[in-house]
Amino acid sequence: MSQKKQDYYPFLLALVGxxxxxxxxxxxxxxxxxxxSKHAIEAYAQEAMDFTLQVNSEIIDSLQAAASLNIQDCSTENFNQLKKIIWNHQFINDIGIVKHHLLLCSAMWxxxxxxxxxxxxxxxxxxxFSKIKNNGAIFPYHLNGNMTLKNNILVVVQPKAFDTLKRLSNRFDLKITAKRANYTYFFLRHHDATQMSDEFPFQTQDIRRCHPVRDVCIEIRDYQAGVARLSxxxxxxxxxxxxxxxxxVTVFGLHFLRSSDSLSNRLKRAIxxxxxxxxxxxxxxxMDQKIVGVEALVRWNDPKYGQISPLLFINLAEKLKLDREITQFVLNQALSDFKNVFxxxxxxxxSINLNKSDLITTSFYTLLVKQLKKFDVEPKQIVCEVTERVDLNLEDLSEKINQIKAxxxxxxxxxxGTGTSNLSSLSGLAFDTIKIDKILLKHVTQNxxxxxxxxxxxxxxxxxxYKIVFEGVETQAQWEFLKEQxxxxxAQGWLFYKSMSASDIYELLQKQINT
Structure with missing residues (x-):
């Protein structure tokens, strides 16, 4: 990816995010x-049903009460009886007498x-029960409403009886209908369909509820069931x-991904x-350059960063408190690779390099005992290397050395030669070998x-x-000087061999045997 694309990459990710x-x-x-919306419609449907049943009950009750009077004519006495029925019902506006589909008279007119x-x-x-629409032109006082006819008795419902349902609704369309016929008792359109509810799905929601006994159904539609209601x-x-x-979230995500892709986290995953x-x-x-042993050196070839310097990632592992895991890995791998050579x-x-964490805990010693037994290796064939730079007092260091030697x-x-110790101060420590650092040999033939x-x-x-191993022998002159002394x-160094795989060591050992 070019640098220009990399510069725009976070911006594009933020935009997408x-x-x-x-x-x-x-x-x-x-x-x-x-x-x-679903819960609101359910609640509104129940309220509408309860109210409609209340009106319906008054219609039935009024018709039954009027029929029980056995009215045959439009007398004043009959009008008074019908008015009493009207007054006892909240939603009844008038009661009339019908003959041959002609309205002869009503209690109120x-x-x-x-x-x-x-x-x-x-x-x-x-x-x-027959339902008739009052178109507002029947009575002298022009009002719309529903009328119910049975046995020549006509009951007129209050024109504003269903205004209560208007107050219950704040965004719904409501329709009250008969169950099995295309007949509407009452219809309330609160909102027209919005443009968003027409163009996008899930912006409307419908419900239909019918009473199990009464001939009444409630139909409700919410045109603002979703985000269409937003202003x-x-x-x-x-x-x-x-x-x-x-x-x-994207910025934090990028930060997390970058941190998870840091060298520290990549090392954790690699281990x-x-x-x-x-x-x-x-x-x-x-004297003769014959191979007598090897030093195990851990390596890390990261897919992203390539070959990482051991000094860098081992120091990093120490900070992350992962160095003991590296030592355990190296010990197990080395014993497995050379069990036949042993x-x-x-x-x-x-030779296995130890660090401070291996020396201040018992985990390495326990693992060492276990692995020696597992691979059936003689303890004398394992050399534990302790760097001069290890930050441990001499008394504790001596105890750990003696434990390993035991x-x-x-x-x-x-x-x-890289630290502050001197041989006299180390004389009380039971080292078998002293490895002279390459820094002391670098100028030995010139200075x-x-x-x-x-x-x-x-x-x-x-x-x-002490036995001596010279590290970092890189030139013929250095070798000649050391042989004279x-x-x-x-010795070990690039003059003789660089680090290599176990299989390459096997080949060298085999050639050494054959010569």
Whole structure:
């Protein structure tokens, strides 16, 4: 990816994140609003049904009461009886007498001259109740309403009887109908369908509830069941909040991904997945360059960053408190790689580098005992290398060294010359070998001071009866100088061999046997 694309990459991700955040917020609001609409419609349908049944009960009760009077004419006495029925019912407006579909008279208006022709019957249910629409032109006082006819008795419902349902609704369309006929008792259109509810799904919600006994059904439609109910100002607020939320989440997500892709986290994953590997640098006898052992060196080739310096990732592992896991991995791998060599050559050794964490806890010692038994390795064939730079007081260090030596393993002081220790201060420690750091050999053939210093160190180590391994021998001149100064020493360095795989070591050992 080019640098220019990389520069735009976070911006594009933030933009996409803002859009996704907006989409998530709108989807969440849509779900909440849709569920809210469902519950609101259910509640409104029940209220509408209860109210309709109350009106319906008054109609039936009024018709039955009027029929029981056995009225045959439009007398004043009959009008008074009918008025009493009206007064006892909240939603009844008038009661009239009908003959041959002509309205002869009503309790509230008296006799009509001429008689009024009623509109056609709209619907007759199974119990004989006929429904007639009052178009507002029947009575002198023009009002619309529903009329019910049975046995020549006409009951007129209050024109404003269903106004209560208008107050119950704040955004719903309501229709009260008969069950099995296309007849509407009452219809309320509160809102026209909005443009959004027409163009987008899930913006309307419908319900139909019918009474199990009465000839009544309630139909309700909510045209603002989802985010269509939002005003323009609310939409701007949603867009702002959703976009900001998405961008913030994206930024935090990018930060998390970058942190998870840091070298520290990649090292954690590499250790967990066993993506580290071990190479081995031969240790040779100084006089004839015969391989007598190897030093196990952990390596890490990261897919993203490539080959990582051991100094870098081992120091990082120490900070992350993962160094013990690395030591355990190296020990297990080395014993597994050379278990056959150990059996063929009892003098062959493998050196394992220890760190402070291995020395201040018992976990390494316990693992060492376990692995020696598992691979059936003689303890003397394992050399535990302790760097001079380890931050541990001499008393504690001496205790750990003696514990490892009591097991039968050997202990070596690694990188001597890079710290502040001197041989006299280390004389009380039971090291088997002193490994002279390459920094002391770098100028030994060019500078008399360094030459004298190395000669003095060799004399002191021989006096203390330490074995010596010279590290970092890289030139023929260095090798020639060391051979002149000491017999029976050992060396390792690029002059002889670089670090390599276990299989390459096997080939070298086989050639050494055959020569």
């Amino acid at each position: 803002g859009l996704l955040g907006l989409g998530v917020l709108i989807s969440a609001m849509q779900l909440i609003y849709y569920q809210d 008296g006799r009509f001259q001429p008689e009024i022709i009623l509109p056609p019957i709209g619907y007759t249910n199974a119990t004989g 323009n100002q609310e939409w701007w607020l949603v867009i702002m909040i959703g976009s900001v939320f998405g961008i913030v 967990k997945k066993r993506d580290l590997y071990v190479e081995y640098q031969p240790i040779v006898r100084l 059996k063929q050559n009892a003098d062959f050794t493998v 097991l039968g393993c050997r202990v070596s002081l690694d990188d001597f 008399q001071f360094w030459k004298d210093l190395v000669i003095a160190i060799i004399a002191l180590t021989q006096e203390q009866k 000491i017999d029976g020493a050992f």
